[in-house]
Amino acid sequence: MGTDSLYNQKLIKAYPFVSDILSEQMEPYNGQDDGRLDNLLIIRVQKADADLMFKRAHNLGLGNSDSCAFSTIRQHEMHIGKRGEYMFAIDNSEKIINRVDWPRDREEQRKADQLCVYASDIFWSQRHERIYSGSIIEKVKYLVWVTVEAWYTDNKYTDDKYTGNERGYRSRFGELLSTSIRITIYQEPEQGFEKLLKESNLYESLVLDTRLLQRGLMMRDVDIITMRGMLGEMCITFQDEVYFNGMKEMREKVEFRSASGKFGAVRVLCAEMCGCDFVTLRDVDSQITFRVYSDFTHMHVVGQTGTLPQIRNLVKTVVRMWNQNTEARNAFKTNEDLYVV
Structure with a gap:
């Protein structure tokens, strides 16, 4: 118009x-x-x-x-x-x-x-x-x-x-x-x-992205550094409660070494690329991606979009349903479209 x-x-x-x-x-x-x-x-x-x-x-x-x-x-x-x-x-x-x-x-x-x-x-x-x-x-x-x-x-x-x-x-x-x-x-x-x-509240309303977090770290911004730490805690929760609690094993068993599943409104995508596993959690408003190197015992955050409450909800939803909903866990299966050489 x-x-x-x-x-x-x-x-x-x-x-x-x-x-x-x-x-x-x-x-x-x-x-x-x-x-x-x-x-x-x-x-x-x-x-x-x-x-x-x-x-x-x-x-x-x-x-x-x-x-x-x-x-x-x-x-x-x-x-x-x-x-x-x-x-x-x-x-x-x-x-x-x-x-x-x-x-x-x-x-x-x-x-x-x-x-x-x-x-x-x-x-x-x-x-x-x-x-x-x-x-x-x-x-x-x-x-x-x-x-x-x-x-x-x-x-x-x-x-x-x-x-x-x-x-x-x-x-x-x-x-x-x-x-x-x-x-x-x-x-x-x-x-x-x-x-x-x-x-x-900055901690509830600021939309986080990788460039903002990098710039905040370089400028030694206390709030951004604190929020990076919060994202790190979410990553640890996910790796302990989900990835090393069955997801890694399930992903390694599938033919294409990649898998996906739906946990409520959250879509989880997992694929191997260049010797690393990438796991992305996303819904219509936000997403976060974790990465772990082969044979490493810890993951780290490599990208995100959304506010802290939105990203926290992604992780909490997947952790809860992975451990309490057998049907959703079993629906996490191979996805040929995610295969990366």
């Missing part, structure tokens, strides 16, 4: 600041006057919650970044994309009073003297390295999260003269095909933004 759809027109009339946001430059979108917004505009409205306070952007293809987005949707099957995410604060007069731009590429991230930028940074008018000042939280009526995506032809498939990627994926961006903007308007919660921020 574009800005001229009846549904969007109704929301834009109810929230006039949306028009102001659409006039902002937000790479890869350069403002409403560039004529590219006739493709897709999605507007949602919901209450702000604790997860929003520690939300982070996932920018791709911006600045000098060598990253890009891919899609399995047929519409963009042979295309590559850019993504930029932004946060705006709106006051009682429904005017933009602050904006947060996340680092566009790794170089900007490296220069930033802080672990990462959270959505809650929007409540400070001045942010320099690790020093925050000028709180505006009492003035904020709405928070607005904006995700901009642009899809391009991939020179790898369309340009006969394309010879390589000396500039990484940047050399592969061809003709602009479409632009989409997704706007989520977060209304002030009943307790207000100030109390919401105080009640929010």
Whole structure:
């Protein structure tokens, strides 16, 4: 839907600041006057919650970044994309009073003297390295999260003269095909933004990924180091209660040395690769992968996505059902599709 759809027109009339946001430059979108917004505009409205306070952007293809987005949707099957995410604060007069731009590429991230930028940074008018000042939280009526995506032809498939990627994926961006903007308007919660921020817990709401944990370790961030330790404890629980409690033996007996099973809502995938066993636990919202070398007696975490409570639930569910549900345990069987030489 574009800005001229009846549904969007109704929301834009109810929230006039949306028009102001659409006039902002937000790479890869350069403002409403560039004529590219006739493709897709999605507007949602919901209450702000604790997860929003520690939300982070996932920018791709911006600045000098060598990253890009891919899609399995047929519409963009042979295309590559850019993504930029932004946060705006709106006051009682429904005017933009602050904006947060996340680092566009790794170089900007490296220069930033802080672990990462959270959505809650929007409540400070001045942010320099690790020093925050000028709180505006009492003035904020709405928070607005904006995700901009642009899809391009991939020179790898369309340009006969394309010879390589000396500039990484940047050399592969061809003709602009479409632009989409997704706007989520977060209304002030009943307790207000100030109390919401105080009640929010980093250990419950921060989505963990490998890059964040690595950067946190290098910067000696106490919270991240603590959370790494919690993930390590989950790994020990899984190896003792599941992997070395029958799973390893079952996996070694199957023909393809790989197996999978369903434990409630959690899918478990186990496969051998390069002399190591990889075990992944995942559901619709989160996943964690453990690895163990042949003949080693301990596992370690090699990747994860999700909050600590989500990942903890994965491990607890599999541990409980592996030890208490014979039917689920016996359903853990060979999976030819997971076989890796």
